[in-house]
Amino acid sequence: MEVxxxxxxxxxxxxxxxxxxxxxxxxxxxGLIYIIIIIIVSxxxxxxxxxxYDEPHYAHTFEKPSAKFWWGTDDLGRDMFSRNLYAMRNAxxxxxxxxxxxxxxxxxxxxxxxxxxxxxDTLLMRITDIMYAFPTFLFNVILVTVMGRGLFTILVxxxxxxxxxxxxxxxxxxxxxxxxEFVEAARALGAKESYIIRKYILPNxxxxxxxxxxxxxxxxxxxxAGLALIGMGVRPPMPSWGNMIGAGxxxxxxxxxxxxxxxxxxxxxxxAFTYVGDGLRDALNPRSEV
Amino acid sequence: xxxLLIVNNLKTYFDRYDGVVKAVDGISYKVNYGETLAIxxxxxxxxxVSVLSLLRLIKRNGRIVDGEAIFDGKDLLKLNKEExxxxxxxxISIVFQDPMTSLNPIMRVGIQIMEPILWHRVxxxxxxRERAIELLRLVGIPEYKTRVWDYPFQFSGGMxxxxxxxxxxxxxxxxxxxxxxxxxxxxxxxxQILNLLSDMKEEFxxxxxxxTHDITLAMNFADTIMVMYAGKIAEYASAEKFIRNPLHPYSxxxxxxxxxxxxxxxxxxxxxxxxxxxxxxxxxCRFHPRCSYAQDICREVEPEYKEVxxxxxxxxxxxxxxxxxx
Amino acid sequence: MGLIKxxxxxxxxxxxxxxxxIIITYVLMWLAPGDFFNIAQFQASAGKVATLTPEQLQVLIxxxxxxxxxxxxxxxxxxxxxxxxxxFKFGPSFSNPNxxxxxxxxxxxxxxFTLAILSMALAVLIGIPLGIIAALKRNxxxxxxxxxxxxxxxxxxxxxxxxxxxxxxxxxxxxxPSSGWESPKQMIMPVIAVGLGPMAVIxxxxxxxxxxxxxxxxxxxxxxxxxxxRAVIMRHALRNSLxxxxxxxxxxxxxLFTGTVWIENLFRVPGLGQLFVNAxxxxxxxxxxxxxxxxxxxxxxxxxxxxxxxxFLDPRIKxx
Numbered sequence: 035m036e037v038x039x040x041x042x043x044x045x046x047x048x049x050x051x052x053x054x055x056x057x058x059x060x061x062x063x064x065g066l067i068y069i070i071i072i073i074i075v076s077x078x079x080x081x082x083x084x085x086x087y088d089e090p091h092y093a094h095t096f097e098k099p100s101a102k103f104w105w106g107t108d109d110l111g112r113d114m115f116s117r118n119l120y121a122m123r124n125a126x127x128x129x130x131x132x133x134x135x136x137x138x139x140x141x142x143x144x145x146x147x148x149x150x151x152x153x154x155d156t157l158l159m160r161i162t163d164i165m166y167a168f169p170t171f172l173f174n175v176i177l178v179t180v181m182g183r184g185l186f187t188i189l190v191x192x193x194x195x196x197x198x199x200x201x202x203x204x205x206x207x208x209x210x211x212x213x214x215e216f217v218e219a220a221r222a223l224g225a226k227e228s229y230i231i232r233k234y235i236l237p238n239x240x241x242x243x244x245x246x247x248x249x250x251x252x253x254x255x256x257x258x259a260g261l262a263l264i265g266m267g268v269r270p271p272m273p274s275w276g277n278m279i280g281a282g283x284x285x286x287x288x289x290x291x292x293x294x295x296x297x298x299x300x301x302x303x304x305x306a307f308t309y310v311g312d313g314l315r316d317a318l319n320p321r322s323e324v
Numbered sequence: 325x326x327x328l329l330i331v332n333n334l335k336t337y338f339d340r341y342d343g344v345v346k347a348v349d350g351i352s353y354k355v356n357y358g359e360t361l362a363i364x365x366x367x368x369x370x371x372x373v374s375v376l377s378l379l380r381l382i383k384r385n386g387r388i389v390d391g392e393a394i395f396d397g398k399d400l401l402k403l404n405k406e407e408x409x410x411x412x413x414x415x416i417s418i419v420f421q422d423p424m425t426s427l428n429p430i431m432r433v434g435i436q437i438m439e440p441i442l443w444h445r446v447x448x449x450x451x452x453r454e455r456a457i458e459l460l461r462l463v464g465i466p467e468y469k470t471r472v473w474d475y476p477f478q479f480s481g482g483m484x485x486x487x488x489x490x491x492x493x494x495x496x497x498x499x500x501x502x503x504x505x506x507x508x509x510x511x512x513x514x515x516q517i518l519n520l521l522s523d524m525k526e527e528f529x530x531x532x533x534x535x536t537h538d539i540t541l542a543m544n545f546a547d548t549i550m551v552m553y554a555g556k557i558a559e560y561a562s563a564e565k566f567i568r569n570p571l572h573p574y575s576x577x578x579x580x581x582x583x584x585x586x587x588x589x590x591x592x593x594x595x596x597x598x599x600x601x602x603x604x605x606x607x608x609c610r611f612h613p614r615c616s617y618a619q620d621i622c623r624e625v626e627p628e629y630k631e632v633x634x635x636x637x638x639x640x641x642x643x644x645x646x647x648x649x650x
Numbered sequence: 651m652g653l654i655k656x657x658x659x660x661x662x663x664x665x666x667x668x669x670x671x672i673i674i675t676y677v678l679m680w681l682a683p684g685d686f687f688n689i690a691q692f693q694a695s696a697g698k699v700a701t702l703t704p705e706q707l708q709v710l711i712x713x714x715x716x717x718x719x720x721x722x723x724x725x726x727x728x729x730x731x732x733x734x735x736x737x738f739k740f741g742p743s744f745s746n747p748n749x750x751x752x753x754x755x756x757x758x759x760x761x762x763f764t765l766a767i768l769s770m771a772l773a774v775l776i777g778i779p780l781g782i783i784a785a786l787k788r789n790x791x792x793x794x795x796x797x798x799x800x801x802x803x804x805x806x807x808x809x810x811x812x813x814x815x816x817x818x819x820x821x822x823x824x825x826x827p828s829s830g831w832e833s834p835k836q837m838i839m840p841v842i843a844v845g846l847g848p849m850a851v852i853x854x855x856x857x858x859x860x861x862x863x864x865x866x867x868x869x870x871x872x873x874x875x876x877x878x879x880r881a882v883i884m885r886h887a888l889r890n891s892l893x894x895x896x897x898x899x900x901x902x903x904x905x906l907f908t909g910t911v912w913i914e915n916l917f918r919v920p921g922l923g924q925l926f927v928n929a930x931x932x933x934x935x936x937x938x939x940x941x942x943x944x945x946x947x948x949x950x951x952x953x954x955x956x957x958x959x960x961x962f963l964d965p966r967i968k969x970x
Binding site for chain 1 (some may be wrong): 667670671675678679801802805806807809810813814816817820821822828904907908911912915916926927930931938942945946949
């Protein structure tokens with residue numbers, strides 16, 4: 035009975051007070067709303083987009099925004115608005131997908147290193163350090179060169195270059211789990227291990243992991259766009275903010291609308307994720323002040 | 325005039341998210357030339373804030389709401405920035421509580437001692453350097469000539485505290501305020517530091533305000549004792565009178581909660597309860613929730629702080645005619 | 651002395667890391683589907699169209715393989731490469747067999763280096779004062795505005811900044827040229843585009859570092875000794891708060907180098923970044939490996955330099 039009461043108290047105190055703190059941060063909430071909207075839009079893009087992303091209209095190339103083509107057309111007469119929607123969708127796929135990869139790899143490596151300790155740990159941590167030192171974008175380019183260009187390979191490449199931080203966090207968590215004295219004490223008192231993990235370990239460790247994932251998403255997005263910009267991203271006609279900007283640059287003086295819209299949506303999306311990430315970080319770490 | 329410092333009705337409040345913290349809520353006392361005053365109390369009693377207020381070194385969210393502090397004829401609380409700066413480190417100096425964090429870790433010790441001297445233009449560069457070396461010798465640092473160029477991390481805790489004392493004495497101040505100078509140190513080192521402070525007192529005739537939570541220390545070391553509780557003064561008397569006749573229940577509690585080798589078993593009596601919130605202090609006498617003698621009047625009316633015998637002040641309803649009537 | 655040993659240890663780590671990097675890159679190339687070189691690429695560069703008979707193609711491939719030393723097992727290829735790499739001889743590239751890679755690199759390195767140094771100078775010389783001012787004028791409008799722009803600068807990737815700048819300054823205002831690397835006017839936008847990100851990060855970090863330091867006890871001690879605001883800030887606060895900045899300059903430099911990759915592409919600056927991109931898109935593997943090698947080496951050496959400077963600044967390190 036006492037345990038049940040404690041459970042209620044603990045549940046309301048950490049996560050809901052974190053949510054309360056998050057709500058206080060207006061920019062973070064705005065960002066979250068924006069993200070939810072674009073996720074919904076991305077899911078329904080095939081139904082929402084007025085035109086397919088690869089349908090050319092040769093009679094209407096380079097057109098400025100109009101009633102027919104809301105955001106204008108590009109050099110092949112394709113509708114910019116639809117292409118933007120698909121580009122956003124791809125960006126989100128890479129952003130979220132890459133973090134799943136990061137999580138998987140990070141958890142595997144981090145838990146092995148943390149649990150085994152000793153030589154295995156040192157070895158894995160050395161590898162992690164080297165990953166840290168290596169300029170990630172270069173590595174991404176090489177990986178894409180090798181694995182081929184495509185949404186899935188890019189997503190995996192970003193994940194492959196970004197797991198180092200997550201591995202460190204997981205390792206820390208596992209090591210803490212191994213040795214925590216109160217785990218021993220609670221176990222001695224008869225508490226079930228899952229209860230201990232849920233009530234004590236998870237709140238403390240989950241915070242940095244969530245924040246890391248939250249910041250990893252915009253990271254993935256800009257790598258994807260960056261790759262596309264230099265011609266190493268998804269293959270045309272599949273749109274990406276990167277290749278739309280890259281293609282538009284050549285015509286930027288005469289037809290800036292080809293660049294302006296992707297730039298705006300791209301920047302807004304990055305900003306939204308960053309504000310949310312900041313908000314999460316402050317909400318989950320009650321001691322940050324400055 | 326024998327009085328170096330007269331403090332009247334000092335009130336310092338802090339603005340916090342959950343309300344106003346009345347850290348110091350109307351205290352008055354005085355310090356004579358050459359006198360050592362000990363301010364005793366638990367953490368949260370307001371003792372540190374009260375002395376930091378004198379030099380206006382309190383945190384940004386604090387403000388001095390009322391009161392005056394007449395030092396050498398001038399009210400410290402009304403001085404402008406530059407005048408205050410001239411008092412700090414020269415006429416009044418502070419030895420802070422934690423020697424680990426109170427020294428700049430990447431600046432050589434000698435320079436940190438020289439700073440007050442140079443800033444107040446007391447001596448030339450060269451003379452200041454010699455004075456710094458001399459001060460290190462005075463506070464008992466071995467190999468002072470070379471150690472003056474060392475960094476704080478190369479000193480032990482006790483020696484760092486000595487360095488802090490050296491800094492405080494650099495310009496020969498009239499008043500030295502020592503905030504729990506021995507709390508962060510080992511017991512063995514404690515005695516050395518205290519001896520050092522008395523020697524300094526003897527030699528330079530400086531007045532000392534000495535903050536501590538250790539009542540025994542106060543009784544052994546001070547000329548006058550002031551006990552603070554929850555931002556107010558509970559009792560104020562010369563050490564002699566205090567030892568002979570501690571009147572306030574809190575003072576009595578402090579004394580009986582100390583360890584005494586000679587005492588019989590079972591006589592260790594801590595004061596029950598916790599220090600009160602300073603945002604919403606208890607009604608009436610602030611000590612009443614923890615006082616075993618509390619009466620109805622204690623719960624309702626705040627006791628007046630008055631002189632009950634010559635030079636002996638108390639704030640307690642149960643003290644009449646210089647005696648405690650339980 | 652402790653410092654010398656530290657430097658030697660770090661150099662060794664760099665050496666090992668670079669070798670690992672090269673090996674990984676090589677292995678990845680080898681794993682790529684298809685042959686080690688792209689037949690179409692080869693044919694294109696040789697000017698021939700796909701009208702060769704299979705036998706002729708085989709001869710061509712064999713010649714190619716011999717020329718580039720590809721007919722030996724992988725580990726030997728790696729070994730050959732490494733042997734010469736540290737003497738800075740990299741052999742010819744696929745796409746441009748007449749000009750040895752080291753010559754191309756020698757020509758392009760100064761360009762990228764200049765871009766990097768100028769950008770870093772911008773980031774430091776503006777970022778640090780900006781952070782200081784924001785901290786000293788905490789919670790005023792100056793603080794809010796500079797920190798908002800810093801935030802923008804640190805999130806928005808360098809190439810996006812570059813594109814926005816081109817949009818504003820070349821298209822709209824027509825003040826600055828949108829490509830090239832000859833005149834100072836041409837250099838303005840690339841330098842700002844590369845340096846803005848690090849500048850923003852440095853500014854934010856400086857602000858929080860200074861605020862942190864100002865909260866420390868020894869600042870209170872300095873005031874208690876009779877210090878003026880000026881004396882306390884200049885002698886105690888600044889020095890202590892600048893030291894941690896050095897630790898983030900290292901990672902920022904690494905970031906900066908990756909920024910040059912895009913910016914050189916965008917503004918047609920003939921540096922290493924451009925070389926790298928060309929190599930990647932044309933599957934020019936020797937070039938790719940080598941430019942990776944050079945870029946990584948630059949980044950790691952810069953990091954080492956930064957760490958040495960840090961050791962000098964913080965007396966506590968020296969005695970460990």
